Amino acid sequence: MSITSDILRGHTEAIILSHLLETDSYGYQINKDIMKKTDNRCELKEATLYSAFRRLEQAGYIRTYWGDETVGARRRYYSITEEGRRAYQVYRQEWEEAKAAIDQLLK
Amino acid sequence: MSITSDILRGHTEAIILSHLLETDSYGYQINKDIMKKTDNRCELKEATLYSAFRRLEQAGYIRTYWGDETVGARRRYYSITEEGRRAYQVYRQEWEEAKAAIDQLLK
DNA sequence: CAATATACATCGCCTGTCAAGGTATATTTT
DNA sequence: AAAATATACCTTGACAGGCGATGTATATTG
Numbered sequence: 001m002s003i004t005s006d007i008l009r010g011h012t013e014a015i016i017l018s019h020l021l022e023t024d025s026y027g028y029q030i031n032k033d034i035m036k037k038t039d040n041r042c043e044l045k046e047a048t049l050y051s052a053f054r055r056l057e058q059a060g061y062i063r064t065y066w067g068d069e070t071v072g073a074r075r076r077y078y079s080i081t082e083e084g085r086r087a088y089q090v091y092r093q094e095w096e097e098a099k100a101a102i103d104q105l106l107k
Numbered sequence: 108m109s110i111t112s113d114i115l116r117g118h119t120e121a122i123i124l125s126h127l128l129e130t131d132s133y134g135y136q137i138n139k140d141i142m143k144k145t146d147n148r149c150e151l152k153e154a155t156l157y158s159a160f161r162r163l164e165q166a167g168y169i170r171t172y173w174g175d176e177t178v179g180a181r182r183r184y185y186s187i188t189e190e191g192r193r194a195y196q197v198y199r200q201e202w203e204e205a206k207a208a209i210d211q212l213l214k
Numbered sequence: 215c216a217a218t219a220t221a222c223a224t225c226g227c228c229t230g231t232c233a234a235g236g237t238a239t240a241t242t243t244t
Numbered sequence: 245a246a247a248a249t250a251t252a253c254c255t256t257g258a259c260a261g262g263c264g265a266t267g268t269a270t271a272t273t274g
Contacts (some may be wrong), residue, residue, distance in 0.1 A: 003201070
């Protein structure tokens with residue numbers, strides 16, 4: 001069973017930031033990695049992913065640059081900023097609290 | 108810090124069903140109880156709550172009846188159905204899976 | 215007697231998701 | 245060589261859930 005978008009909603013940005021904490025990456029790859037990490041249970045649809053990138057960039061949480069691929073399709077890489085790292089910590093904290101609260105409510 | 112509605116989204120119906128598993132209740136009370144259970148960290152706004160009630164009723168997960176208050180404002184009570192109990196179990200299962208997946212992604 | 219609490223309900227906006235569509239390059243299959 | 249698939253990017257418009265604002269009515273409290 002895969003996780004509904006309504007449940008994932010609100011975590012999209014944190015998920016992306018978390019991934020960029022490890023290494024710079026690009027859309028297609030991030031998408032694949034997220035699916036792999038969760039045995040295909042989580043999938044961020046492309047449109048969702050790209051609109052999240054826009055928001056994150058607008059917020060100053062990520063920066064973007066074009067890769068220097070000589071073969072294959074061009075890649076737009078994303079890298080997390082200092083502000084992004086701080087924002088991630090807040091997301092993490094929020095997740096811990098939300099988890100506890102929902103656990104409490106669904107007991 | 109209170110939990111954002113985007114994180115709560117997708118759990119609203121499960122939270123309500125969970126509450127009705129304990130006892131029949133009415134909107135205002137359910138709202139208060141949810142806040143109390145989570146030290147005011149989760150609040151379902153009235154409009155959110157009532158629209159969730161509509162969906163749950165439509166889905167056949169809850170039934171509704173008017174209380175027989177002789178004093179005070181009238182109360183519309185909600186009670187969970189057998190189908191609702193089954194739906195709740197599915198929500199619970201989904202929550203466990205989502206929790207694991209998000210934990211994995213935010214590691 | 216004004217304010218606050220209890221209790222229900224609706225309207226319309228906002229925001230994140232995503233189906234559908236598009237572009238371009240490289241590889242694999244038929 | 246042509247078709248199919250995979251890699252990689254992006255946009256548009258519709259949809260659904262949350263919720264601010266607003267309205268109704270009754271009871272209590274200062």
